Amino acid sequence: MIEDANHIPAGSLLKADVCIVGAGAAGITLALALRDSGLDIVLLESGGDSDDAATQQLYAGSVADARLHPPADHYRVRRFGGSTTLWGGRCMPLDAIDFEARDYIAHSGWPIALSDLLPYYPRANQLCEAGDFAYSAAAVPGMRPMIEGFDSGLFSTDALERFSCPTDFGQRYRHRLATAALRVIQHANLRALPLDGSGQRVGPAQVRTLAGNHFTVDARAFVLATGGLEVPRLLLANPGRSGRGLGNAHDVVGRYYMSHLAGTIGTVDLSAARSVWHGYEVSDEGIYCRRRLALLPQAQRALHAGNFIARLHHPRIPDPGHGNGALSLLYLARPFIPREYAKRLDADEPMSAGAALGHLRNVIVGAPATARFLAHWIRRRNLAARKFPSIIIRPDNLRFSLDFHAEQEPNPDSRVRLGTDTDALGMPRLHIDWRYSQQDTDTVSRSLAALARELRASGAGTFDYDPQQVEAEMTRYGAYGGHHIGTARMGVDARTSVVDPDCRVHEAGNLYIAGAAVFPTSGQANPTLTIVALALRLADHLRKTYARTPEAASGITTRRAQEEDVA
Structure with missing residues (x-):
């Protein structure tokens, strides 16, 4: 059932087992995964089915350096479907090395491993409509070589990226949610999430609409699935036990804010290669796939570089x-x-x-x-x-530019905090201070230099660029796109993290976070696929923790529901 918060009687108290806040990729995935659990689910969404300027304005805030970060209300959408209404659809999983603690990447290391997410990635791929969970060129018949004759011990061209439609989760899954035994309430803004009398749990949640209506939701568990910038805003706007914000007794909320390091640089001359293919292939199931140059894990360790991938790109447009x-x-x-x-x-x-x-x-x-x-x-x-995912133009002279996408090191000084202004609901707005580190520059510099050496040594081509321009190109677009990562990071120590390995806030027994805010590191991959996989994993945990019957706790899903998820 989908309803409008403005039509709920003022002052009402709604009861639920699980209250999910935010109907983007994470929130909708959670609701879909729990719809057959026997739990009473309420999904609150600030927006409606279409864009609304007044609702979007709630995301506005301030930025410390406009050269390095877009305005606070860009690249995220406050409506049903969230930022999946504008994403590009690129899907890829994190790599095993992304979960490791690496002595050359400060504050790295997840409390879970890739193996903990592997059971959820295939279904995440289906929900994202990116086909099979097959990210090696060898697993997709007919893939042409990217650069024939390029043989390297540092870089692989076997890694794939797959592309969603791109799928607007709100539009694609609206009917399933509308006909499910759960409540989706649009135009509902979480205004406050106080601690209860025990000081150990949160609720009831206070909800407001821009039209002035108000009600509360009392749930056994709350999940914030509002994105990597809005999650810390909501946590910091509620005092918690410490008075510094929910989950923020140790001043971790909003810190370690990461995006990805991206840019276009230099000239890759592949006129000597036997063949070159930098475009898309279509898999047997109709999915656009593309090879990329990926810095291998052993090379990352040897170079003391973060994760790094690159793509052949058309010549510089200007x-x-x-x-x-x-x-x-x-x-x-x-x-x-x-x-x-x-x-x-x-x-x-x-x-x-x-x-x-x-x-x-x-x-x-x-x-x-x-x-x-x-x-x-x-x-x-x-x-x-x-x-078709992007512009692909093959230069007649086989001289390409290089498009790169790299991991950003977690940096406690890169952070978001509350500003001094308030929005139409009286909530403090965000102030964003995104920063990069010397390790970030080193990751890109060392990876580019290694690629230049490997191409020349292979005889397949050359890569010429100005090393002095690396930092300028790396920061040309600033914090890349809508990748808001790490602001409520996962860990086992409450002094250095916000949530535990089950995504539960250390300081509140019934409060969880879904989304890229919990990522301890960014890896090289666009975050959406992993956001969905983590949401599926969280759904299993909530089902087992809050289930009312043994059957629901077991995670048994009806055949019909399984078929619907991939239909």
């Missing part, structure tokens, strides 16, 4: 010297492209008259090829249910 009409058309159209994407086109750089003429010449001379590109894009991206 320079009309690439001679490609489609790229020039994209660059000329940058004033009409949303800011977050235009930034990837170096839209902040002024365009000279000479460059503009060069781009215009490329569009005119390359009109036939540009028309074919546009037709492909409209057919396979704009009109397709499963969208």
Whole structure:
């Protein structure tokens, strides 16, 4: 059942076994996984089925350095489906090394291992609509070599990334939630989560709407699934036992804020390679897959580098010297492209008259090829249910730029805290102070240098770049996209973490957190697939802990429910 919080009688007290706050990837996954558990589930969502400016404004806040971090209300969406309404769909699991404590990555190490998540990744893949849990090129028939003749002991081209539709969880799973024996309440904002009389548990939760309605929810367990920035905001806005915030007796909430290190740099010349394929393949089940260059675990340890992957990318767009009409058309159209994407086109750089003429010449001379590109894009991206993931243009001279994506070291000085302003509900807004470390720069620098050496040694190509520009390119986009990670990290010691290995807040016996906020490290992977896998794992824990019958505790799911999850 899906209902509007404004229609609930003012002052009502709702009862539930589990109250989930936030209907994004984590919250919707939890609700789906628990819908046959026999538990009374309430799912609170601040937004509705569509964008609403007043609701989105609740995410606004301040940023310490606008050059390094986008505005607080960008890259996250306060509506049913959350940020899955705008994600790009890239799926990949974390690697085993990401869970390890590494002496060269400060504050690294998870209290669980990859093996603890492996049982949940296949179902997470299905919920994300990314096909089979198969992330090796060898497992997908027909995968062409990325760079034929490139043989390296440091880098692999066997690792895959798979792509969701991308799936809007709100739209895709709305019907299942609407017909399930649970309550989804939209336009419901968590306003306060006080401790009870025992000081050991939280609740009842105070809920408000922007229209002025109010009610409370009393649950045996609460789960915050509101994203890596909103989770610390909610925890810090409630005093807890220490008076410093729920779970924040040791000043850990909001610290260790990570994203990913991403950029585009240099020129990879593969004209000497026997063959090159940098585009997408379609698996037997119809999923777009793509190879990438991945720094192997033994190389990470030898180089004292964090996890790192790279992709072959089209030439740098602002320079009309690439001679490609489609790229020039994209660059000329940058004033009409949303800011977050235009930034990837170096839209902040002024365009000279000479460059503009060069781009215009490329569009005119390359009109036939540009028309074919546009037709492909409209057919396979704009009109397709499963969208072509990104722009893929093969340079005639096989000279590519390199797109990289790397792990960020957990840094206690990179943090979010409460600001001085308040929102329309009287909640303090966030102040974001994202920072990177010397280890972050070293990870990218050492990985790029190793790749240049390996390409040259293989005879398959060369990679030329300016080492002095690494830090500038690494921070060109600042904290990358919507990857808000680590602000309520998982651990066994309450002095250095916020939640335990079961995602339960150390200081509150019935409060849990779902999402990337609990990741102790970021790894190289986009976080959505792991968010969903962790939510499935948490659902199993909640089922066993709060089940009313032995059958529900066993995690038995009906065949129909299993079939629905992959339909």
